[in-house]
Amino acid sequence: MYKVLRLALREYYAAVRTKGFIIGLIMLPVFMSGSIIAMALLKDHVDIRERHIVVVDEAGQFSEMLKEAASIRNTQHIFDEDDSIQVKPVYSIEFVNVDTANILMQLGALSDRIREGEIHAFLHIGSSIVHPAEDPNNAFVNYHAESAALDDIRGWLRDPINNHLRRLRLEQAGIDESEIPDLFHWSWVNAKGLLKIDEDGNVIDAGASNEIRAIAVPLVMMMLMFMMSMMGATPQLSAVMEEKTQRIVEVILGSITPFQFMLGKILGGLAVALTSTLVYLGGGTAFMQWRGFEAYIPYDILPWFVVNLVVLLFMLGALMTSLGSVANDAKDAQSLSFPAMFPMMIPMFIMMPVLKEPLSTFATVMSLIPPFTPMVMTLRMASPVTIPAWQPWAGLAGVIIFTLFVVWGGARIFRTAILMQGVPLKFSNIMRWMTKG
């Protein structure tokens, strides 16, 4: 065991003593949260140039209302509350007569005006918008702009238009709006957690279930696991390939067995990843406590996170080192790294559906498939729902058995392939080495 630990120590020092490791340690969270930081930094840097919007109203019902809505917004909602500086753009509305005979030509011409920068967007309201049932094909409100899907104006238009439609319908039904004062009061559906009854029978109110707890915490844990795997296991593939091609392996094998060599490399990578994890978890926890967000720290999940991370790194480490022993050059290593990353990539692909319904059959099954268990089970456990208590244990048992199999198979491939130079990279060769040694 001493030899394994000595080799692991060398691997560890070789990784953590480099400037690259320190820079990576600092830059990783910056890259991970880069878009959030950028959004926070740029939130006050809004383009406040006037937005000129042309309305083609085939229903003929919206000209006054939209102008009034824009006017209210331009006078009341575009200034900073503290220093009255304009922080949002002015919306100016222009109505044009509808050319019913050549409506498409008219829309085309307006599109050209957008392209030329004359106007920002145009709104096309169908003739049957007030009573869609009469002519469903013409019951539309289309917003045309160069980036219509992401444009804030589209979202702003929704409320004034829909409220106005309701008013029109009430009016036509002969109902006086003033008789129903709360007619346009919209209610939010609040996201709340589950209530608790303590030992004394007191009911503890449910806390607010917000996006941070529901989405950010699982995502951060998943991303951290992914990044630690990238840092601790993935580099093993090219490292072993280099040691093989530079003939270092034969020197080492003069002192230790191939299995000890492989195990030392896996443990070295594991130590590197756990060092980074310690830094991030420690730093993250301290930061959250300092900023008063301690309630969002999932202390109950952290032990499971660490256990699953260790198992994942062992599994990936065995996979990467054995595949590294098969590679003859950087090209081979690159080809092999793609399938080797499946246990990390598949959970990333299914992250959102699992997060949305952590108790679904799909999420449960995926979290019990050993290669995906560490990441998917952690994701489910970090979500706000309570998953059945047996599932994390069953998942852990499965992944440990699978990891032992990967280490066994990987060691058989490793001991055969590590001294072979120039043997073509073939799936059949890898399988033969694993089954027959």
Place this chain on the structure above:
Amino acid sequence: MNALTLNNITKTFNEFTAVDMLSLEVPDGSIYGFIGPNGSGKTTTIRMIMNILHPDSGDIQILGSPRASIDNDLVGYLPEERGLYKKMKIRELLQFYGQLKTGHGVLADVDFWLKKLDLTQWGNKKVETLSKGMSQKVQFIATVVSHPKLVILDEPFSGLDPVNTDVLLQAMLELQKNGSTVIFSTHDMATAEKVCDYVFMIHKGKKVLDGTLHEIQDKYGSDTLRIRCDSKPSGLDRIAGVDKVHDFGQSQELRISPGSNPQDILKKLMEDNTVLSFELMKPSLHDIFVRIAGAEELHHV
């Protein structure tokens, strides 16, 4: 006691038999030279001794114990292809290799060997800054720093200049003096002749020579004439009783046929040339090697 015993070991790779029923006994405390053309099975044999490859049949004993029951800590190994971590500092690297074998710090030994091989000032430099010859010496230190009982060196002199070759030879002799057994493979016959107590030759996976240099030479008898003339001699290959001529420029070696009289050859030679020196001798190891390996292998050597 033998430091190493090979008993009918065979190793095949698919259809190719790299080592075929090889038996060998290496006495404790000896220097044993492994010679053989490229691809003859030297490195495969050494890898089996090191337990890196496993023989298909036969058994290996090291220091009197079966190979499987003895770990590599007692054996120092310098592979044919050099492998050093380029980014590591030399002292750290040598410590690492020493610790892998011994399980404890070997800094004093590292410094001893660095001084001995004139590398002290390079101790804190990275491996990537070393020349090929210096890397070779560092690799040698990595092999012997743990005081192994059996030292196996695969082509230790390749890439070394004559001065460093002598330094390494002296180091090998010192290891022997301190009780280690040294096995080394080489293509340098002159070096093998100089230091080896025993020479073993493998060709196409089979043992073709084994014994002391004198024993090997005695098998061939005194069948070589070395001559030196005042000018380049001509027509040597036409002299009756001469099987083969090896021209070294300033001197020539003639292999004489069994039963031929060297004096008759000298007489014939003197008819056309002025002979400055004439010596009847046993064949050199080089000559024996070439006779066995043949012209094709000579080309590779």
